[in-house]
Amino acid sequence: MFKKILIGNRGEIAVRVIRACHEMGIAAAVVYSDVDRASLHVRKADEAYPIGPASATESYLNISKILDVAKRSGADAIHPGYGFLSENAKFARACDGADVKFIGPSAAAMEAMGSKTRARQAMEKAGVPFVPGTSRGVESFEEAEKIAGKIGYPVMLKAAAGGGGKGMRLVQAAEQLKSSLEAARSEAERSFGDGEVYIEKAIVNPRHIEMQVLADEHGNTVYLGERECSLQRRHQKVLEEAPSPIVDSDLRRRMGEVAVRVAKAANYTNAGTVEFLVDQEKNFYFLEMNTRLQVEHPVTELITGLDLVHLQIRIAAGEELPFRQEDVSFRGHAIECRIYAEDPDNNYFPSPGKISLLQEPSGPGIRIDSGMYEGWSVPIDYDPLLAKLIGYGADRDQAVARLTRALSEYFVGGIKTNISLFRRILRDADFRGARLDTGFLDRMLSQPEENLIDSRTAEVAAVAAGVFAVLVFGVGNSTGGGLSSTAAVQDSKWKSVSRREALR
Numbered sequence: 467m468f469k470k471i472l473i474g475n476r477g478e479i480a481v482r483v484i485r486a487c488h489e490m491g492i493a494a495a496v497v498y499s500d501v502d503r504a505s506l507h508v509r510k511a512d513e514a515y516p517i518g519p520a521s522a523t524e525s526y527l528n529i530s531k532i533l534d535v536a537k538r539s540g541a542d543a544i545h546p547g548y549g550f551l552s553e554n555a556k557f558a559r560a561c562d563g564a565d566v567k568f569i570g571p572s573a574a575a576m577e578a579m580g581s582k583t584r585a586r587q588a589m590e591k592a593g594v595p596f597v598p599g600t601s602r603g604v605e606s607f608e609e610a611e612k613i614a615g616k617i618g619y620p621v622m623l624k625a626a627a628g629g630g631g632k633g634m635r636l637v638q639a640a641e642q643l644k645s646s647l648e649a650a651r652s653e654a655e656r657s658f659g660d661g662e663v664y665i666e667k668a669i670v671n672p673r674h675i676e677m678q679v680l681a682d683e684h685g686n687t688v689y690l691g692e693r694e695c696s697l698q699r700r701h702q703k704v705l706e707e708a709p710s711p712i713v714d715s716d717l718r719r720r721m722g723e724v725a726v727r728v729a730k731a732a733n734y735t736n737a738g739t740v741e742f743l744v745d746q747e748k749n750f751y752f753l754e755m756n757t758r759l760q761v762e763h764p765v766t767e768l769i770t771g772l773d774l775v776h777l778q779i780r781i782a783a784g785e786e787l788p789f790r791q792e793d794v795s796f797r798g799h800a801i802e803c804r805i806y807a808e809d810p811d812n813n814y815f816p817s818p819g820k821i822s823l824l825q826e827p828s829g830p831g832i833r834i835d836s837g838m839y840e841g842w843s844v845p846i847d848y849d850p851l852l853a854k855l856i857g858y859g860a861d862r863d864q865a866v867a868r869l870t871r872a873l874s875e876y877f878v879g880g881i882k883t884n885i886s887l888f889r890r891i892l893r894d895a896d897f898r899g900a901r902l903d904t905g906f907l908d909r910m911l912s913q914p915e916e917n918l919i920d921s922r923t924a925e926v927a928a929v930a931a932g933v934f935a936v937l938v939f940g941v942g943n944s945t946g947g948g949l950s951s952t953a954a955v956q957d958s959k960w961k962s963v964s965r966r967e968a969l970r
């Protein structure tokens with residue numbers, strides 16, 4: 467087993483991996499940029515190494531700086547987390563060259579999945595169902611016109627080097643094809659330096675369901691069930707759950723076996739996720755494979771009882787999977803809310819700043835994976851994900867009830883967060899009825915928010931908040947003494963009186 471692991475990441479996922487290391491008796495080293503000096507992952511690690519400016523290209527994306535720290539720290543493996551270098555084949559190959567184990571798939575498996583057209587060609591050979599369309603880039607408008615006519619509108623134009631919706635265009639009718647093709651091509655060229663674009667039939671209002679797989683380096687590959695990820699906004703996931711409310715055990719087995727076939731076709735090792743689009747008739751189609759540990763892995767952990775990060779580390783150390791497919795069982799229901807530093811009243815714009823007050827929920831069925839603490843300042847430089855609140859229950863209703871309760875306890879002061887969004891989602895009738903697809907959130911957000919309290923109660927609440935701010939923080943008191951010290955005196959008097967009462 468490894469003695470020391472370097473974590474090439476930050477925030478909640480770095481903390482998540484540190485915890486796994488400590489549970490396994492492995493030392494955890496981390497890297498940090500100038501603005502992350504006081505971040506939680508630095509405080510929880512056994513060793514921390516500065517790697518330069520806030521800009522990710524000069525720090526968390528800088529391969530030579532991270533490998534230099536690996537060497538200096540004496541780490542025998544690197545966990546990349548998600549984002550940053552986690553799906554960078556060059557980095558995986560550089561780790562091999564530096565004799566440090568990359569905790570993830572091989573560079574070759576990453577490359578096989580990196581190009582969407584190459585992945586489609588491989589899956590075609592492996593007999594995996596995928597959306598009808600081309601498996602190579604279109605050469606000309608005329609060719610595109612012929613193909614689109616054959617598969618039928620609406621069609622989707624996608625960048626071969628893409629993923630996450632960049633360089634993607636929905637084409638409703640033949641008249642739009644020319645301009646859409648030009649737009650997709652130039653966006654792909656700009657974003658990826660590769661203008662290759664291919665065509666798929668568009669699935670209308672699909673569900674986005676993904677299957678977790680795990681493969682050791684001895685040829686054993688298993689699936690660990692699906693996650694329902696349809697609740698997203700602008701290709702950013704907001705809430706995920708496991709199991710998917712529309713997947714029964716038969717569909718799960720069929721999707722799982724396809725996912726295992728995908729992984730085997732790519733010689734895949736370690737943890738990975740196979741993404742599917744599912745149409746209204748529950749037909750499922752291979753979309754792409756994510757070659758990393760995903761943000762939403764905890765919902766799978768809660769319903770399988772497995773620790774995916776432990777297993778990633780054991781697989782990377784050369785161990786065999788300690789169980790077989792028939793040993794994997796699913797129990798209960800888990801839902802994850804991604805808590806972002808975003809302002810719901812300003813179009814969910816990032817809202818960095820100092821966290822002045824933090825009250826986190828806990829209690830039955832609640833897990834929080836967080837990268838924040840009270841007094842910490844959220845930097846503007848990175849993804850605004852602060853924490854993940856995960857609710858678990860015997861069934862979906864209990865998971866929803868526990869999450870709703872936990873959200874009412876959750877308070878993050880000093881910055882704006884999207885916590886209120888989850889209160890709204892969890893009481894939405896369509897969400898409760900599990901009527902979900904990738905259009906759900908846009909539909910919900912286009913409706914006026916229902917008024918939960920009358921204007922008089924709102925007024926009382928505003929006055930109470932004002933009084934609270936003055937008493938607790940001395941807000942509006944420029945001398946810094948005065949009111950708040952009066953309040954403190956009265957507070958202590960109140961305490962001594964009540965103590966006296968209690969002793970009587």
Ligand code: MV4
Nearest residue numbers: 597622629630631666667668669672674698904
């Ligand atoms: C699609 C699609 C409909 N039909 N492909 C968006 C991100 C990229 N990875 C794939 N995406 C889609 N591909 C076909 N043929 C609809 C989407 C899509 C989507 C997919 C998953 C999650 C959210 C989405 C939101 C809008 C569109």
